[in-house]
Amino acid sequence: MEPVLELKNVSAGYGRIQVLRDISLKAFPGEIVCMIGANGAGKSTTLMTICNVVTAARGDILYRGNRINGIKFSKLPPMGLCQVPEGRRIFPRLTVQENLELGAFFRKDSTRIQEDLDMVFDFFPILRERANQKGGTLSGGEQQMLAIGRALMSRPRVLLLDEPSLGLAPLLVGQIFNKITEINRQEGTTILLVEQNANVALKVSRRGYVLETGTVVMEDDVKNLLQNPDIRKAYLGE
Amino acid sequence: MTRGSSKAWIALGVGLVWFYLILWPLMGITPEGLQFIPSLVVWLKVAAAAFVLVSLNQLRTAGALAFIGKPTTAAWTEIRKIYKKVPVRVWISVVFFLALVFPLTTGRYEKDVVINVMIYVCLGLGLNIVIGLAGLLDLGYIAFYGVGAYTYALLSVHFQLSFWLCLPVAAVFAAVSGCIIGYPTLRMRGDYLAIVTLGFGEIVRLILNNWMSLTNGPNGILGIQPPGLYWPGFSSGLTLEYIWLKKLNYLYYVILALVVFTIIAVHRLNYSRIGRAWEAIREDETAAELMGVNTFTLKLLAYAMGAVFGGLAGAFFAARMRFVSPESFTFLESAMVLSMVILGGMGSIPGVILGALALIALPEAFRGFELYRMLAFGGAMVLMMIFRPSGFWPAKRMGQRSEERG
Numbered sequence: 106m107e108p109v110l111e112l113k114n115v116s117a118g119y120g121r122i123q124v125l126r127d128i129s130l131k132a133f134p135g136e137i138v139c140m141i142g143a144n145g146a147g148k149s150t151t152l153m154t155i156c157n158v159v160t161a162a163r164g165d166i167l168y169r170g171n172r173i174n175g176i177k178f179s180k181l182p183p184m185g186l187c188q189v190p191e192g193r194r195i196f197p198r199l200t201v202q203e204n205l206e207l208g209a210f211f212r213k214d215s216t217r218i219q220e221d222l223d224m225v226f227d228f229f230p231i232l233r234e235r236a237n238q239k240g241g242t243l244s245g246g247e248q249q250m251l252a253i254g255r256a257l258m259s260r261p262r263v264l265l266l267d268e269p270s271l272g273l274a275p276l277l278v279g280q281i282f283n284k285i286t287e288i289n290r291q292e293g294t295t296i297l298l299v300e301q302n303a304n305v306a307l308k309v310s311r312r313g314y315v316l317e318t319g320t321v322v323m324e325d326d327v328k329n330l331l332q333n334p335d336i337r338k339a340y341l342g343e
Numbered sequence: 344m345t346r347g348s349s350k351a352w353i354a355l356g357v358g359l360v361w362f363y364l365i366l367w368p369l370m371g372i373t374p375e376g377l378q379f380i381p382s383l384v385v386w387l388k389v390a391a392a393a394f395v396l397v398s399l400n401q402l403r404t405a406g407a408l409a410f411i412g413k414p415t416t417a418a419w420t421e422i423r424k425i426y427k428k429v430p431v432r433v434w435i436s437v438v439f440f441l442a443l444v445f446p447l448t449t450g451r452y453e454k455d456v457v458i459n460v461m462i463y464v465c466l467g468l469g470l471n472i473v474i475g476l477a478g479l480l481d482l483g484y485i486a487f488y489g490v491g492a493y494t495y496a497l498l499s500v501h502f503q504l505s506f507w508l509c510l511p512v513a514a515v516f517a518a519v520s521g522c523i524i525g526y527p528t529l530r531m532r533g534d535y536l537a538i539v540t541l542g543f544g545e546i547v548r549l550i551l552n553n554w555m556s557l558t559n560g561p562n563g564i565l566g567i568q569p570p571g572l573y574w575p576g577f578s579s580g581l582t583l584e585y586i587w588l589k590k591l592n593y594l595y596y597v598i599l600a601l602v603v604f605t606i607i608a609v610h611r612l613n614y615s616r617i618g619r620a621w622e623a624i625r626e627d628e629t630a631a632e633l634m635g636v637n638t639f640t641l642k643l644l645a646y647a648m649g650a651v652f653g654g655l656a657g658a659f660f661a662a663r664m665r666f667v668s669p670e671s672f673t674f675l676e677s678a679m680v681l682s683m684v685i686l687g688g689m690g691s692i693p694g695v696i697l698g699a700l701a702l703i704a705l706p707e708a709f710r711g712f713e714l715y716r717m718l719a720f721g722g723a724m725v726l727m728m729i730f731r732p733s734g735f736w737p738a739k740r741m742g743q744r745s746e747e748r749g
């Protein structure tokens with residue numbers, strides 16, 4: 106099977122600081138892949154490089170077989186590639202519904218947009234209750250749901266999720282990850298999940314990448330990663 | 344005496360000493376030598392007024408004024424209830440009707456001031472799109488006012504084109520210059536954008552000042568025609584006569600129409616899909632772009648739309664003064680319009696109207712103070728910022744950011 110998203114020997118950084126070195130990774134259609142790593146390993150940078158917010162100095166980024174290096178990042182959601190950035194970054198002074206509608210800003214099919222709005226509300230019923238409340242007044246967990254819902258409004262083929270568990274209580278983390286698997290199953294969305302919380306991330310994924318100081322040090326099925334003693338020690342706290 | 348009240352008296356004392364320290368050099372150092380009496384007289388008056396105000400405030404906090412305060416707050420809530428019951432449409436109609444009959448009942452001076460206010464309402468609403476909605480701090484906004492004014496001035500003087508024809512042309516020219524200025528500048532953010540727009544505003548003024556062959560430089564352009572109109576005349580049967588709308592009354596209605604048009608247009612933009620996207624850009628530009636919002640094009644659009652209203656106001660300004668010169672388009676004017684938007688309440692249409700009223704009409708009202716006019720005006724601004732920091736009439740949509748609530 107052809108990967109829907111592939112990074113081939115990508116290097117990137119900020120100015121003269123190089124952060125990513127020779128990253129290669131693949132995401133196949135319909136799967137959940139996760140990338141785990143410590144603080145500052147370069148996980149967010151990888152996602153930002155895929156979306157060309159950070160420019161790749163070397164290497165190819167392929168989406169559905171086409172090279173997408175250098176494509177303006179506002180052009181990616183219309184192509185089906187959407188990111189939920191780290192720290193949610195919802196629009197605090199717009200209402201929940203307006204936030205969601207902005208996810209579909211580039212779309213012209215208003216009846217389908219309405220259907221998708223209903224779909225998001227079915228995934229996250231709390232958002233329907235809060236539809237007319239300002240985004241900034243939601244709790245952290247609700248804001249994370251809003252950020253995911255907003256991205257779903259663009260009908261993504263590939264969804265990039267940056268630390269959805271950030272700052273959430275364990276119970277909520279479980280809820281969010283259930284939703285993520287549900288989205289993956291129901292909509293067939295390919296998900297590239299970036300997490301520090303390796304425990305939950307490895308549970309929901311099929312394959313995983315381990316990132317250390319900007320390079321991929323390990324890549325395997327999660328079964329094997331979960332059994333690997335080094336991983337257990339470094340990331341699962343044993 | 345409680346601790347709180349002694350605090351207030353100490354603050355009063357410190358404030359008065361400080362006031363005298365700045366007042367004396369201003370008034371006391373004269374070519375004839377050092378004088379103390381005039382500054383002392385003014386100081387005593389201010390001190391007495393401040394003393395009365397602080398005493399009243401002390402009485403109020405001590406509850407001694409409850410016999411006045413309670414009924415007034417009760418009355419105030421009643422008034423609010425009534426106000427809420429009457430639909431907004433009715434209020435708008437009332438204000439509009441008052442605006443319609445205003446010139447019939449007032450003199451030349453009042454009309455002059457109100458026409459001025461309305462020009463600034465157009466400018467303020469235009470700038471409000473750029474600042475209030477899209478969140479772009481533009482310090483050179485007056486350049487578009489200048490472009491509109493000179494467009495009409497030149498077309499009128501050289502080609503005798505009518506005002507009504509030139510109005511859309513001025514708007515288009517302003518929008519085009521908005522795009523030209525915006526294209527290189529809008530890649531910057533925040534403070535950098537402010538500085539660069541400031542520079543571009545000055546560049547436009549310098550061009551107007553120095554392109555002698557086109558703009559006649561600092562001498563300006565004379566002989567601009569007022570708006571004209573075909574009006575049915577009955578002197579020899581029914582004929583259409585072309586009349587010039589020179590009289591202040593006519594000009595008043597022209598700018599009123601322009602203001603109404605601007606308000607409707609800005610209101611519609613406010614609640615459109617594009618308006619939402621502008622707000623998203625203001626909130627978090629990168630996030631908006633990650634959601635597929637083409638932020639650059641939209642920012643350029645905001646800039647151009649703002650410029651359109653500046654251009655319209657400029658064309659009217661030229662037609663009304665029948666003279667334009669670069670002096671009218673200095674940075675001070677940009678700052679004035681900016682203050683109106685901020686003072687009134689960013690993003691709010693009634694706020695901007697109130698802001699224009701306050702900044703244009705208030706200095707007129709303070710004319711009685713002569714030299715101290717600007718001082719009184721400055722004092723009023725400071726008080727305003729203390730008591731209503733988010734503007735006279737803050738926009739409903741613009742609540743606090745979650746991180747501001749603390």
Ligand SMILES: Nc1ncnc2c1ncn2[C@@H]1O[C@H](COP(=O)(O)OP(=O)(O)OP(=O)(O)O)[C@@H](O)[C@H]1O
Nearest residue numbers: 119122124142143144145146147148149150151301
């Ligand atoms: N805008 C920036 N400018 C310069 N350096 C940056 C910038 N953003 C990130 N970095 C650096 O790049 C490295 C990787 O950062 P990145 O945000 O990708 O880490 P991360 O793996 O997402 O970490 P975390 O789990 O804490 O989010 C860090 O050393 C960081 O200091």
Ligand SMILES: [Mg+2]
Nearest residue numbers: 148149150191
């Ligand atoms: Mg990160």
